[in-house]
Amino acid sequence: MTMAHQTAEMAANQTQKASAIDSFIARERARERRTHINNRLLATGFGLFVLAVWHISTETGLVHALIIPSPIDTLMATGRVMSASYFWPNVFVTLSEIMWGFAFGLSSGVLLGVSVAMFAVVRATIYPYLVALQAPPKIVLAPIFITWFGFDQPSKIAISAVMSFFPMFLNTLTGLASVDPNAVKLMRSLTAGRWQTFRYLLLPNALPIMMAGVKLCWTLAVLGVIVGEFVGASAGIGYLIYAMNFQLDIAGVFSLIILLSLFTVVVYQLIEWLESRIVFWQQL
Amino acid sequence: MDTELIDGRELSKVYATATGPLIALDDVSFTIEEGQFISLVGPSGCGKSTLLSILGGLEDRSEGDLVIAGKRLEAPRADIGMMFQTSVLFPWRTVRENVLLPGVVLKLDRKAQSERCDELLDMVGLNGFGDRYPKELSGGMRQRVALARLLAHDPRVLLMDEPFGALDEFTRETMNLELLSIWEKTGKTVIFVTHNIGEAVFLSDRIFVMTPRPGRLEGIVEVDIPRPRKADVMRTPRYSELVFDIRGMLGVDH
Ligand SMILES: Nc1ncnc2c1ncn2[C@@H]1O[C@H](COP(=O)(O)OP(=O)(O)OP(=O)(O)O)[C@@H](O)[C@H]1O
Ligand SMILES: [Mg+2]
Numbered sequence: 001m002t003m004a005h006q007t008a009e010m011a012a013n014q015t016q017k018a019s020a021i022d023s024f025i026a027r028e029r030a031r032e033r034r035t036h037i038n039n040r041l042l043a044t045g046f047g048l049f050v051l052a053v054w055h056i057s058t059e060t061g062l063v064h065a066l067i068i069p070s071p072i073d074t075l076m077a078t079g080r081v082m083s084a085s086y087f088w089p090n091v092f093v094t095l096s097e098i099m100w101g102f103a104f105g106l107s108s109g110v111l112l113g114v115s116v117a118m119f120a121v122v123r124a125t126i127y128p129y130l131v132a133l134q135a136p137p138k139i140v141l142a143p144i145f146i147t148w149f150g151f152d153q154p155s156k157i158a159i160s161a162v163m164s165f166f167p168m169f170l171n172t173l174t175g176l177a178s179v180d181p182n183a184v185k186l187m188r189s190l191t192a193g194r195w196q197t198f199r200y201l202l203l204p205n206a207l208p209i210m211m212a213g214v215k216l217c218w219t220l221a222v223l224g225v226i227v228g229e230f231v232g233a234s235a236g237i238g239y240l241i242y243a244m245n246f247q248l249d250i251a252g253v254f255s256l257i258i259l260l261s262l263f264t265v266v267v268y269q270l271i272e273w274l275e276s277r278i279v280f281w282q283q284l
Numbered sequence: 285m286d287t288e289l290i291d292g293r294e295l296s297k298v299y300a301t302a303t304g305p306l307i308a309l310d311d312v313s314f315t316i317e318e319g320q321f322i323s324l325v326g327p328s329g330c331g332k333s334t335l336l337s338i339l340g341g342l343e344d345r346s347e348g349d350l351v352i353a354g355k356r357l358e359a360p361r362a363d364i365g366m367m368f369q370t371s372v373l374f375p376w377r378t379v380r381e382n383v384l385l386p387g388v389v390l391k392l393d394r395k396a397q398s399e400r401c402d403e404l405l406d407m408v409g410l411n412g413f414g415d416r417y418p419k420e421l422s423g424g425m426r427q428r429v430a431l432a433r434l435l436a437h438d439p440r441v442l443l444m445d446e447p448f449g450a451l452d453e454f455t456r457e458t459m460n461l462e463l464l465s466i467w468e469k470t471g472k473t474v475i476f477v478t479h480n481i482g483e484a485v486f487l488s489d490r491i492f493v494m495t496p497r498p499g500r501l502e503g504i505v506e507v508d509i510p511r512p513r514k515a516d517v518m519r520t521p522r523y524s525e526l527v528f529d530i531r532g533m534l535g536v537d538h
Contacts, residue, residue, distance in 0.1 A: 182368045189340050189366040190389045190437070191359075200389065204376045281375045284419040 069251035077251035101160020102221035109168025117176040160224030171213025175206025290316040295348035307498035323484035331499025365439035371426035373418040380414035386437040404432035424455040
């Protein structure tokens, strides 16, 4: 038996092993892909099923069109609503209200959360009130805000900001507080000052919980604006929904609800994408 | 010649608890020379972590005087470094960025720190892992990073609270050997808390034996086993003798 012979045999073994691993990986990949496709099929199938039930029950007259319009009626109403001259101006009113409400709610939530977490005096002074105010439903403020700030945009922005403030505030506070005591000890042992500890430890450590707060903040900002428009407005999507409902244009109402939901979900997804960028280490 | 680095006199610590005052540390006095390797052993709750926190300036002492490197200790100092049982790495920073943290906080020269970081990663055997995130490392590797970070700003005194206590037996022994070789190279003064008497004998120049309720320094054992020490030290009669002496002091054999 020669040396060369043995080496050749070993090399052959190696290639055999390598190809076995390759085929194993290929099989695993294929399995993953199948699961993924199956899941998609299940979700799509369920959606189609609901659509079919909706279609059949409305077309056969099982459910009256004034209660639930058929999918086709809703689709046609969407086209009608979107091409109406009043549509876009109202959309812009609502969008800007939402954006301002979200911006105010988010920034004040972060600002107050950080202040309460970092300054004992601020904590002692205002924290009990913020906690007490957090409990009652903020919607009760809507009529008062309309009285105070009028029928136009400011009242809606105020309601939206107040409603979206609390989750952002509480999540900022919780995030800043939920830190490993040893990490704080480490920073102290490195003679880090208060703001160094904030910058290098507390803030990044709080980001995952804060991002969860941003998502809640967004949903409540939208809710606040629509509620405000229901209670009293002369423009906006909420106002349109209210008016169409009054005129028994249920298909129109449905189309607006669907458009509003789509918009909210798209922005929500955008925030989730941002989240995956900002707190990248959670996905590692 | 005066090589005394740490001088602790009548150190006491009392915690106010719901059930009344709790004496965590009672009248502990000692001196430690520069470059010594000291271990603290004793049963759970005897005040080892408390003593270490006081030495690090993280916890106020209730009574007593503490002088480190000629200055009374009043607050945490950059020449005293701490390491814990968990690695306490920041998951959003890479291995490299974690090791660079002390330099960033202390505003040390970036270029010098970067070079030092390379050396340290090399020293703890993590060459090539600089761009990984802590989540991608094993427990032992994370403690190696923590060790590199501990040394990053070159503190004179290293306070280590059961640094390898959460690791498995094999990894811990390897880490002990590496710590010993790093200590021999750098000449740091180390105060090392452990539950493991054998580990303490293997590593230390002197062992502070502590007893609980209240936390007292029962005695100090000189380890006269010559250096450099290899793992086979553990087979010598002197090693076993010292281990049994300390067990006796702690009353584990009754
Ligand atoms: N912040 C605190 N408040 C009240 N009591 C404390 C505090 N920290 C420690 N103690 C008490 O002081 C005593 C000593 O605690 P310490 O953590 O120093 O013990 P240890 O020797 O490190 O124990 P272990 O080996 O379990 O880590 C214990 O009885 C503990 O309950
Ligand atoms: Mg302890």
